[in-house]
Amino acid sequence: MGELVYFKKKEMGLVAQYLDSMMDGSGLVEDIDFEIVSMLVMDYEYNVHSLGGFLGRRSNQLIEGNTDFLEQAKGLIKVYGRENDVLWVAPTQYKGGDNVKFYKLKCDIDIDLATEVGLGVVLFQGDMMIYSNQPNNDPIDAVYEMIKLKVYLQLMHDENVDMKLKESFDKQAELIQSLILINHRRHMERLEVIFEKKGGTKPSEEKSEKPRLNRTERITSGDILYILAFLYGRQVERHEALTFLKKVEGCILDDVENSSKKAIYTASKDNFFTYVKSNPKYTKLLENRGIENYQMLDDYASQYVIEHF
Incomplete structure (x- = not known):
């Protein structure tokens, strides 16, 4: 525990370039051997934020000293007059175990960005x-x-492209999106821009003329992984999410612009929520938690996954 772990640089892309060392965190005790700096904030609309994202400032500039980070976060929320907007604030989840790794980087760490991804x-x-x-x-x-x-x-x-990550993005964009905790659409769009500008795109005449998916109204199977984890009470595989989505009224194979080169199944958020709400298995679950629309369901499910997985 607390020992240096060596790694192979082959095919690790930017990790090999920016990783200073990797420490074995198994056996270390939270708040004794280390403290969690990154914080999550949930507002009364069940939206989850990084501390800096919630306050409109960078956590790196707000946090001081080397301890009591949770108390600092609570104090900062009061200083900025946002205490009445907060349902709860807590450190990012830490489950411990035998395979915990702490990554020391050669560059500065952006606390909020790390939290969001x-x-x-x-x-x-x-x-x-x-x-x-x-x-x-x-x-x-x-x-x-x-x-x-x-x-x-x-x-x-973004000045350097991890080509292995780009390959994964091209083939499994929905999986990558499902792993991002906060502001996933914004971060996915930025990744797409990085890869298009730096990663070698096709000539303009060969680019797809496909329309963009209207993400304010429609969803893909990757968007509902957390929701299904909440409904099922367990982690959900990608094929299960796709099977569920296909049952929603109006689900279509949509030939829209996306990181894969194939058409993808999409459904409207309203139809998805209607389908879930009409299922007797979930009606009481939604009613007991006051969940009245897709956005509330999505936000509640995100928090459920944070706490249980």
Whole structure:
């Protein structure tokens, strides 16, 4: 525990370039050996924010000292007059276990960005380090952890393109989107811009003329993974989400612009919520929590996943 872990640079892209070292965090005790710096804030509309995103400032500029980060966050919310807008504030999830890794980077860490892409930040032995806030007990968990770290580094360093991440983005954009915790559409759009400008796009005459998906009204299977995890009470596979989406009235194979080169299934948010609400299995669940529309369901599900997975 707390020991240096060596890694292979082959095919690690930006991780190899910007990773200083990787520490074994198994056996370390929260608030004794390290403290969590990154904070999540939920407002009364069930929207989840990074602390800096909620206050309109960068957490790196707000947080001071080397301890009591949760109390600092609560104090800052009061200073900015937002205490009446907050349902709760808490550190990013940390489950511990035998496979926890703390990543020390060669560059500054943006606390809010790390939080939004589904990572967390700790202060360990005087250094800010990144960790993944999901369990790492299965080989696929390690893959997801590396994807989130690559996404973070790509957004931080858009001057260099991680070609392996670009390949994954081209083939599995919905999976990457599902791993991003906050502002996933904004971050996905920025990744797309980075890859188009720096990653070698086709000549303009060969570019797709497909229309963009109207994400204010329609969703894909990747958008409902957290919702189904909340409804089912367990983690959900991508094929299960697609099967569920196809049952929604008006679900179509939509030939819209997306990171894959194939048409994708989409459905309207309203029809999706109507389908869920009409299912006797979920009616009481929604009523008991006062969930009245798709956005409330999406927000509640995001928080459920944070707390349980």
